[in-house]
Amino acid sequence: MNEIEDQIRQLSLRPPEDSLDRRIFEELAMMERLSPQFDESLPRRGAAVVTAVWATLACLAGLIVFGGNPSLNSGSSEPGTSSSMTETTRAEEGSGAAGEGSGRLDQTVPFSSGNGLNAPASQNAEFELASARLLATEWEMQSGKVFPTALHLKDLRFFECRRCHVALSSPWHQSVPNDLTVTACTDCHKTGS
Amino acid sequence: MRAELDQIYRQHRQALYSLALTVTGCAQLAEDAVHEAFAGLCRGTQKPRGDLIAYVYASVRNAAIDRRKTEHRQRQLVESIFAARGPESDFRTPDDTEEQRERLQSAIESLDSATREILVMKIYGNLTLEAISLATGEPAGTIASRYRRAIEKIRNLMSTRLGATHERD
Numbered sequence: 001m002n003e004i005e006d007q008i009r010q011l012s013l014r015p016p017e018d019s020l021d022r023r024i025f026e027e028l029a030m031m032e033r034l035s036p037q038f039d040e041s042l043p044r045r046g047a048a049v050v051t052a053v054w055a056t057l058a059c060l061a062g063l064i065v066f067g068g069n070p071s072l073n074s075g076s077s078e079p080g081t082s083s084s085m086t087e088t089t090r091a092e093e094g095s096g097a098a099g100e101g102s103g104r105l106d107q108t109v110p111f112s113s114g115n116g117l118n119a120p121a122s123q124n125a126e127f128e129l130a131s132a133r134l135l136a137t138e139w140e141m142q143s144g145k146v147f148p149t150a151l152h153l154k155d156l157r158f159f160e161c162r163r164c165h166v167a168l169s170s171p172w173h174q175s176v177p178n179d180l181t182v183t184a185c186t187d188c189h190k191t192g193s
Numbered sequence: 194m195r196a197e198l199d200q201i202y203r204q205h206r207q208a209l210y211s212l213a214l215t216v217t218g219c220a221q222l223a224e225d226a227v228h229e230a231f232a233g234l235c236r237g238t239q240k241p242r243g244d245l246i247a248y249v250y251a252s253v254r255n256a257a258i259d260r261r262k263t264e265h266r267q268r269q270l271v272e273s274i275f276a277a278r279g280p281e282s283d284f285r286t287p288d289d290t291e292e293q294r295e296r297l298q299s300a301i302e303s304l305d306s307a308t309r310e311i312l313v314m315k316i317y318g319n320l321t322l323e324a325i326s327l328a329t330g331e332p333a334g335t336i337a338s339r340y341r342r343a344i345e346k347i348r349n350l351m352s353t354r355l356g357a358t359h360e361r362d
Contacts (some may be wrong), residue, residue: 014277015210016206020224022229024231027235027236
């Protein structure tokens with residue numbers, strides 16, 4: 001049997017055109033662009049859940065401390081300053097050192113002042129936004145890399161106002177490009193809501 | 194996942210294309226089937242479980258079957274999986290070797306399409322019988338006996354034709 005198999009193996013097969021290679025490698029490249037390693041870390045749901053629990057506890061602690069009426073300076077317009085409640089300040093890192101949309105996220109805040117007892121009707125949407133940030137932060141902590149936010153701009157969770165949830169055509173956070181904690185639209189930022 | 198798919202494509206490019214060509218009988222449809230299968234794998238949200246290579250072969254085969262169903266309603270397609278060697282070929286082989294090669298190709302092409310698929314996956318893709326079983330959805334035992342019968346048939350055809358040639362000479 002081996003002899004026949006060897007003879008068959010030596011036959012020349014009709015090769016595919018080069019265009020096939022191009023098409024396949026385009027698909028592979030697109031796959032890489034659309035889903036960086038972040039996607040591969042997502043199945044580690046356990047870690048994300050633990051982080052979410054801690055974030056919720058932090059939020060509740062904040063509500064207790066501030067009496068349900070947090071006086072957070074969420075409208076700070078100083079680049080590099082943060083409006084976060086649980087911030088681990090790394091302002092100098094986040095104020096433009098990295099490229100646009102690629103700042104480290106581990107200084108970000110999971111929840112804004114509108115959560116908790118004073119939660120708006122759109123709390124679910126905000127929670128989803130916070131969860132996305134948490135996952136990104138978790139990914140950064142695990143991988144030690146900077147989360148490529150720019151690759152996820154199609155993901156509206158990373159590109160909507162955290163207060164009114166409109167798509168950010170003119171996001172205020174552009175003035176603080178690497179700080180997603182201050183993702184608010186211009187109107188919401190001006191009103192300081 | 195991306196790296197694995199990239200590696201699989203580079204290693205199995207020819208065999209995957211030959212499998213698709215075996216199923217469709219048309220070079221263009223075969224390319225489209227391979228592309229369609231990889232596009233689906235690249236855009237899929239979940240990583241397939243189990244043997245990824247067998248999964249890729251199954252994807253290409255399924256895409257090729259879908260293409261064949263659509264196209265064969267209109268026309269019969271019978272392009273060979275083997276490279277044509279016309280007079281413009283860069284190299285020459287002795288006549289008897291050339292004749293033997295043609296006989297072997299004819300013997301393989303006389304097999305039914307499903308058996309040729311197994312042959313392509315086993316010989317050109319170096320897949321195990323279990324992996325072929327996963328790719329085709331048929332029991333490994335069935336795959337093994339069909340493969341064995343195919344090799345026997347090819348050997349018989351070769352020896353019969355060889356004998357006829359010697360008698361003629």
